[in-house]
Amino acid sequence: MRTKLYTILFLLAAVTVFGQQKQVQASIDSTKIKIGSQFNLTLKTKVDTAFRVSFPEGRSFGQLEVLESYPVDTIKDGAMYELVKKYGLTQFDSGRYIIPSLPVVINNKMIKTDSLRIEVNNIKVDTLKQKMYDIKPVLKGQSNTSFWLWILFAVVATGAAAYGLWRYLKNRKPAEPKAKKEEIISPIERASRELKELEKRELLEKGAVKDYYSQLTDIARTYIEEAIHVPAMESTTSELIDAMRDAVRKKKMNLSQETFEELEKILRTADMVKFAKSRPLDFEIAEDRKRVEKTIVVIDRSIPEEKEEDDIHTQLWLDAQAKKKAKRKKTIIILSSVAAILVAFGVSVYVFGMEYLRDNFIGHATKELLDGEWVKSEYGDPGVIIETPKVLKRSPLLAKMTQQNNPHVREASVFAYGSMTDNFYVTVSTTTYKDSVQIDLPATVELAMKSMEAQGATNILVKSEDFNTDKGISGIRAYGNMSMPDPVTKTPVRVYYELLFFKQKEGLQQVMIMHKEGDEYGTQILERIKNSVELKVN
Structure with missing residues (x-):
């Protein structure tokens, strides 16, 4: 009886272990490489000899370039085949990258592999032997925009004046001698x-x-x-x-x-x-x-000869004709005005470009933030003093999530403006712990990346470096770009982000700034906020 019981327990354990095994296993031969170095990604699966297996192919997997796709190795194990597929990958920019889940098709059934992380490091340069020079600042070209703007203004003003003069001369009745009566002819x-x-x-x-x-x-x-x-x-x-x-x-x-x-x-x-x-x-x-x-x-x-009723009918007809002419005249004036506006707009787009008109006349969300009245304030405990285009509002929900995810947190505060899908987003968060906790800033960066992934971010590029405030407080700066889904169209939008982390004895201070990639005004706002960061030390 006891032997049978052991046998059943063994079979159940075997079934459980087999159920827990991944049908497709993904692994890499190194978690850290130098820029441009190759590392290998290996996909393994064990299938019946009658099964058909299709491995993914492509020039890139996420942000990583595929250098070589090796032939599939087949190892026979009884009635089973173990298939091994290798890829040579690399990246020519430093940072932390994610190898996304890859689809493997087994008998028309798609199976996703686990995602993996790889860190690409810079090659250190010996600055003692080779003198390094700062990057030269961007030179601003001479612009004659104001000159063309004045020309456009002069053309539009001249056209409007000419049209007004023409209307005046057309409608003005010539002056007649007072002695001469108006001649009425049939x-x-x-x-x-x-x-x-x-x-x-x-x-x-x-x-x-x-x-x-x-x-x-x-x-x-x-x-x-x-x-x-x-x-x-x-x-x-x-x-x-x-x-x-x-x-x-x-x-x-x-x-x-x-x-x-x-x-x-x-x-x-x-x-x-x-x-x-x-x-x-x-x-x-x-x-x-x-x-x-x-x-x-x-x-x-x-x-x-017209009778009195005929005179009334004639007058009504004349009034109707006058109304038609007035309506026709009004229509011509409206159409002429619309045409003049469209011509002026087309000339403006041709001379200045759509971007200039949008920024200076139509409106630009981040430019309005940059040009508006900024606010300098202190947030959280330990306090973060920062200057922003708008006052940051407290977010109790994000603070509660922070406390629930970490039992060591005593108190958390989060202040934010916008959201991760807006044109611009900035948050300040401060955390204090119940006990003396060793804060690992690189690990904190990893947790932040996972949090972004949980909010829908994909294709995340991460770079990190040491960072010091103007008062010498040390921290770490993580920056890069990622794709976020548009809230309406659900299409991916590329955004740029920067994260600043500072640790104190019992606290952690964090600043996150994010804007759409390529937005020059968003970049200027980010730099101004980053340069304004001051910290209160406990």
């Missing part, structure tokens, strides 16, 4: 006068047949619009004839079918000349001129 008189003036221009002799027909039909259309109150100028030939028939019927005018046909024939000929580039013969042009004059006279004679 539509038929005006049309007859304009026909005589048209002949004096001698357009046909100059070969301007198109202009001649255009002005001839405009005279006829203007007369019809003023005399019969039909919107002739904005109507097509067919619309004008239909509107005239309707108006003639309402006014009970005695117009023959021949008159309509004559008028339509003239308008059709003018359309052919203007749009189809047709050219009538000289005698046809002369006949069209006579037709217009005759048609106007016939229409004028057929118009009955």
Whole structure:
């Protein structure tokens, strides 16, 4: 009985151990290398001889470059195969890197490997034999931005002034002698006068047949619009004839079918000349001129005397036409203004660039922080004195998480502005411990990286170095970049970060600053905050 019990316990233990074993094991032959040195990543799996296994391939794994992908070694062990896949990896920049989880496909089932860490160290240079020089500062080029800005301003101002003057001259009525009364002429008189003036221009002799027909039909259309109150100028030939028939019927005018046909024939000929580039013969042009004059006279004679109700109807029609013209005029002004703004904006983008306009006119989030009023204040205990664009607000939730994750913590305080997914993020945290705890700053950096990973950070590049404040307090500075998911699109956004850690007998002080990679204003804010850090020593 006891033998059977041992046998069952042994089998259960074997099953448990087997269940705990990773189906794919990942390992590296070194955890620290020099810049550019190669280290090997090994993936192992043990499978049935009938299984198909596919190992990952690529030019890079995360931030690490794949130098060589070695053939798979196969070791037969009874009915099983042990497959060993090796990769030669390297990195040409110092820092702490993460080899991400890699997918291995076994019989169409994807299995992820464990992620691993590798530290890439700088090669020390003997500065006693070779003198080192500081990096020269960036030289600012000469800019003539203000000159072009003044030119743009002058062009826009001149255009606006010219447009205003044109509108004024157009709308201004010429002054007439006081003794001379305004001459009031009827539509038929005006049309007859304009026909005589048209002949004096001698357009046909100059070969301007198109202009001649255009002005001839405009005279006829203007007369019809003023005399019969039909919107002739904005109507097509067919619309004008239909509107005239309707108006003639309402006014009970005695117009023959021949008159309509004559008028339509003239308008059709003018359309052919203007749009189809047709050219009538000289005698046809002369006949069209006579037709217009005759048609106007016939229409004028057929118009009955207007009664009082007709006068009211006429006034309403004139008011409606005035409103249409005013609306059309307003539309033209609005469209002209929009076009002028778009042209000015396009010229500005071409001359100055979109970035300059965004920073100086449209607005830039981090530039507004940089140019705003900064605040210098003390946070936490032991205190951190720091200057920031905005007042940092206490975050009880982050402080509570810090205390829950470490039982040795007596008190924790966290103050923050923004979040890790914003354009700019800064936090100050202070921690005091219950007992005398040996604080390992490099280990603290590792914990901070794990915390960032827990918040969604990927492809983290870490560099670290000693750091001293202006008053000589020593600490450690960790910096680099990482990818954070955009809160809306969920696409990865690359950000730059810096962490400052300082330890005291019973406390830890930490400052974290983060902004989107490539944001020059974010970089300036970071440097200003970092240079303002002061610590209160217990």
